[in-house]
Amino acid sequence: MLRRPDSSASRVATATGVAATLVLLLTSCGPPTPPTPEPTGAGVSPRPSGSPSVPVYVADGTADDNLPLFAAVTGSVWASDQRASGRAYIDALTAAGFDRAAMQVTQDVTTVGNPAESLMFAVRWGDTECLIGQVGPSTGEPVTVVMPQLAEGRCLVGATRAIDW
Template sequence: MPRRPAHSRPYAVVAGVLISLGLALTACAPEPAPTPTPTVTAVSPVTAEPAPEGPVFHPDGTAEDNLPIFEAVTAQVWAASGSSSGRAYIDALVAAGFDESAMQVTQDLTTVGHAAESMQFSVRWGDTQCLVGQVGPSTGNPVTMVMDQLAEGRCLVGNTRPIDW
């Protein structure tokens, strides 16, 4: 093996020390602080008030426009109680702005007084569509959708109970 001249060794040693020192300094250097992201709040251009969070009721909108709020109300009642009480859903939908006189709800108790495995509720929307929800132990997570109206402007098949509370 050929020998290197003696004068080249000090350069190799100095280079090795400088590389080690550079790595050590890099490892000890603090990481740069993250740049904060500005928070933006949507505001209403007319009133300069914060825009509402989540879905909103659109009284002049379509059934599709109102499906997000119908779905949110349904999910909220279900999450709060896992309820299969028709009244809980109807009352929450009325509070959100839906028209009670356009609603239908199926029985939430069986003929022997047990909680129904599944119940449905609906809101007739316009002349052709319905917002329909279904909840209950056999359903799992709540189901909501827009469907076409049935004959005579009904949304649900079969017997429904009066909304008389």
């Protein structure tokens, strides 16, 4: 009868190899470490070129050019205690440079007086596009997109409230 050699050493070697492989995989799957900027003579780190730290309004740009600012304003209002107020989004977008006359917003409350599960607001951009935002308990985090305009230059389907303040 042949005896099999003791395989405990080979099991340990295999387990060690598997563990080492997992460690390598897990450490290589994380987000890349950003490079550490070199200090300048004035002791200030340079900013990466081409990426402003804060989105800006681009009056002669496209809807896509202005989506970062639209999203930032939407996120800022969403993070405030005015998150359920359509007027707060319109006022903040106006303050950021967007044209109030090109905006639409849905009602804050339902027909029976309950807070709306979803609030939508939009800015018509040019003759073909819209910046659209949606917030509310039913959406989770704010959603902002660029979409084609609907008929007659509208951005939102259905009844919207007058922006008369």
